[in-house]
Amino acid sequence: MFYSRFLSFALILSTTTVIAQQPATSSQTIENAIAQKEQLSKTSLVKNVMLENIGPTIMSGRVTDLDVNPEDPTEFYVGYASGGVWHTTNNGTTFKPILDSSNTQNVGDIAVDWNNGTIWVGTGENNSSRSSYAGIGILKSSDNGKTWQNMGLRDSHHIGRILINPNNPNEVVVGATGHLYSPNQERGIYKTTDGGKTWSQKLFVDDMSGIIDVQRDPNNYNLMFASSWTKDRKAWNFDGSGNNSAIYKSTNGGDTWAKVSVEKSGFPTGKGVGRIGLAVFDNDIIYAIHDSQFRRASEDKKETPNSLTKEDFKTMSTETFLTLDNKKLNAYLKRNGFQEKYRADNVKHMVRSGNVKPIDLAKYLENANSLLFDTPVIGTEVYKSTDGGITWKKTHDGYLDDIYYSYGYYFGHIYVAPNDANNIYIYGVPIVKSKDGGKTFKSISAENVHADHHALWINPKNPNHLINGNDGGVNITYDDGENWIKNNSPSVGQFYAINVDNAKPYNVYGGLQDNGVWVGANNARENKRWHQSGQYPWESIMGGDGMQIQIDNRDHNVVYTGFQFGNYFRLNLETDEQSYIQPKHELGENPYRFNWQTPILLSPHNQDILYLGGNKLMRSMNQGSDWTAISDDLTNGGKKGNVAYGTLTTLSESPFQFGLIYTGSDDGLVYISKDAGGSWENISSTLPKDLWVSRVVASEHKKERVYVTLNGYRWDDFKVYTYMSDDYGKTWKDISSNIPASPVNVIREDSENENILYLGTDNGAYVSFNQGQHWEAFSNGLPNVAVHDIVVQPDAKHLLIGTHGRSIYKVDIAPLQQMDTKMMSQPITLFKVNDTRYSSRWGDSFSQWSSPFEPEIEISFFSNVSGEKTMKVLSEKGAVLNEIKMTADKGFNYTSYDLSLNQKGRKALLKENSGIIINKAKNGKYYLPKGLYTIQVDGEKTRFEIK
Secondary structure, eight states, X not given: OOOOOOOOOOOEEOTTOOOOOOOOOOHHHHHHHXXXXXXXXXXXXXXXXXOEEEEOOTTOOOEEEEEEOSSOTTOXXXXXXXXXXXXXXXXXXXXXXXXXXXXXXXXXXXXXETTTTEEEEEESOSSOOTTOOOOOSEEEESSTTSSOEEOSOGGGOOEEEEEEETTXXXXXXXXXXXXXXXXXXXXXXXXXXXXXXXXXXXEOOBTTEEEEXXXXXXXXXXXXXXXXXXXXXXXXXXXXXXXXXXXXXXSSTTSSOEEXXXXXXXXXXXXXXXXXXXXXXXXXXXXXXXXXXXXXOOOOOOOOTTOOOHHHXXXXXXXXXXXXXXXXXXXXXXHTTOOTTOOHHHHHXXXXXXXXXTTHHHHTTOSHHHHHHHOOEEEEEEEEESSTTSSOEESXXXXXXXXXXXXXXXXXXXXXXXXXXTOEEEXXXXXXXXXXXXXXXXXXXXXXXXXXEEEEEEOTTOTTOEEEEETTEEEEEXXXXXXXXEOOOSXXXXXXXXXXXXXXXXXXEEEETTTEEEEEETTOOOSTTHHHHSOOSEEEEEOSSOOOOEEOTTOTTEEEEEETTTEEEEEETTTTEEEEOOOOOOBTBOOOOOOTTOOEEEOTTOTTOEEEEXXXXXXXXXXXXXXXXXXXXXXXXXXXXXXXXXXXXXEEEOTTSTTOEEXXXXXXXXXXXXXXXXXXXXXXXXXXXXXXXXXEEEOSSOTTOEEEEEEOGGGXXXXXXXXXXXXTTSSEEEOOTTOOSOOEEEEEEOSSOTTOEEEEXXXXXXXXXXXXXXXXXXXXXXXXXXXXXXXXXTTTTEEEEEEBSSOEEEEEOHHHHTOXXXXXXXXXXXXXXXXBOOOTTBTOOSXXXXXXXXXXXXXXXXXXXXEEEEEEEEOTTOOEEEEEEEEEOSEEEEEEEOOEEOHHHHHHHHHHOTTOOOOOOTTSOEEOOSEEEEEXXXXXXXXXXXX
């Protein structure tokens, strides 16, 4: 069940240009980017190209908050970390997205004034995950999401809590977490008394400490408690505790605050204080859940006479090692996954010869991830105050293990039932409840409830009725967690990577945040029919955080995929065979470093050859069974910290030449090898320094061409870094052009037209028809959501867009691929109309209770000017059978035609062919019979057939 997270613009560069690291993005930059994106969307040549969401939905995505109608709990709102806000009025049976018209889908907190219907959204998730995206401040809607107004705090980036005064809806208190990766001033407690027109900062701790939680007395809005959190996140390290993590109290509605977690209060103070979540029962009883980063008291070492541990080897002498019992040593080696060649006799020989030391048997297992879990911190603990926060006492004895698993940066909420001060719930990987004020706890997780919990609502009128938000969506219980309902109809999947195969129909694969890897046919219908059949059209093929996918083009049942930090497998989906294929370093070597999203690549020249990037590039000639490192370290060597860093993030091999390979790293390095790894050259010396290389792509159209995108998100740098080289990376040209500021995740060439590029950022997708000189916003049907991956299915001429928050989108790009200078210059370009099959059911229904079956074909064309157009439907002999008036935009246009003909057209067709019969359908329309027809728009024509 649980593999989950481990600590988690227009320049042309010459070969001598060096750009220094830029400062964090300001609110002005955010505001400019929003305005620029809005304008691009209005004028885009592809603004009418509709992107279709194909799901999947069943696995849902990470919930950050819930807000429930207190008078009717079948109505509530759900905020998703990067999937927007969704509204239900039927107890979660269906949901409607209401944030799509806004400039972001990144949600930290929602608050609803149920008396007047005003919705407040604090944008930017308040967790500190590697996929917690920054927001754009406070949004407000008075029309259930039809329109949104930005009320400020744009530079806060992440907002943890919004409290509305029930007696004065213009009075609102906000807790702002602030920037994730850098210091900033716009964090702390803010208050407005004029509905958000102006804000006053009421509590500022320091530029590294934001407010992670604010709660109020349910019966007294003036009584509030807030928790500050000192944290320092870098790409290579996360420090989640500090001297200024503390609890504060206000008795005047947030106007002034006093620290209450002081020395002698009973609540921990000092450097080890981590994230704190709060729950207020009344003016006396307050709970706090604390992710304590203080070290555990040293315990007497347990005697383990029958087994060896990693710690044993850290101080063991060579002499002692050589006397170890071979059976015990082999048990240790097998239990910890050492390669087969490392068995007792071999290892003792290596130690005896001096090539290996006993401590190497401990180091072999250690990397940033293992060191994180080996850290003996106290972790989760619950405190209670019964005197209004003056004094605090831990509610339980011993440790609350297996709640946070050492990464409280992702968790931190506690809830108390409105009717019972002893009935509390705490959240982490599991959800657990206590009926005795935190002395003892019991899990209420269930088989249909996803792990990793973030939000809870307790019905004040029925405390057994809970609504739970987690990494897998929404669950509802009416018996206090004994049984749960799953409510996963929103398409809010958080995809890291997607891919397609060449099956008929082709399948789409995707790896998701904490929801594994899934596969489904691209044309699978997203509806409720599977409830009846019992078979959802998408299938889970891997657990954990789903990562990259490679499919053997000779047999689409052979799939390579896995979960975080390079844990990859070779799967046979037909036989259900599964082989673990992660490369292993040699004993005595430092362990390989694997990125959270470790890159893999099947060679386009030989599908038995698989590449995998750690800090070195590994190659297997036999489908991952054996590996050889074909490079030295292709990074800057990593940095000391608790997050794997100094790793490869992207790989590409040219389709023109085997062994023409490019790599990119998380610390800004791009390398090329022209001899299959025999030698490597750094080609990134003139690119901006230190940034995450999100993509390096060898061109499919020109051997010397390569593309690179850099991502500054982990520096709170939102600039666009996109480059192209036509000389193997010796020189680079900036092709970011007019893209609004947003970190770039992916660039992809079109499979047919070398001038067309597709690009995905943390805030949407773009297409260029001139190799990046100018970009068009790709936003019809696609909200402002993070785009992590883009794939072209060349046979179907489909573009697939994998988003991190709104699942997967599909679009037919056949018309776009025809773009050239001729199309831009001529008034109208009509694209091919697909033939269709005649049906006698057109306009009729199976019964009086069902709607008539209406046929439809799509007519698409490109217009180089906006204006009124007339579409004519002509018979094979040129008679006009129907005319449709329409308004065309400059760019690509689409109109639906229902295959009907008017009275005049019917007479003309009967006159041409007296042998045909055209009767009126039950819906009152006449439909075209079988035959050849022509569509004409402004003199341009294209033919289609009804067979």
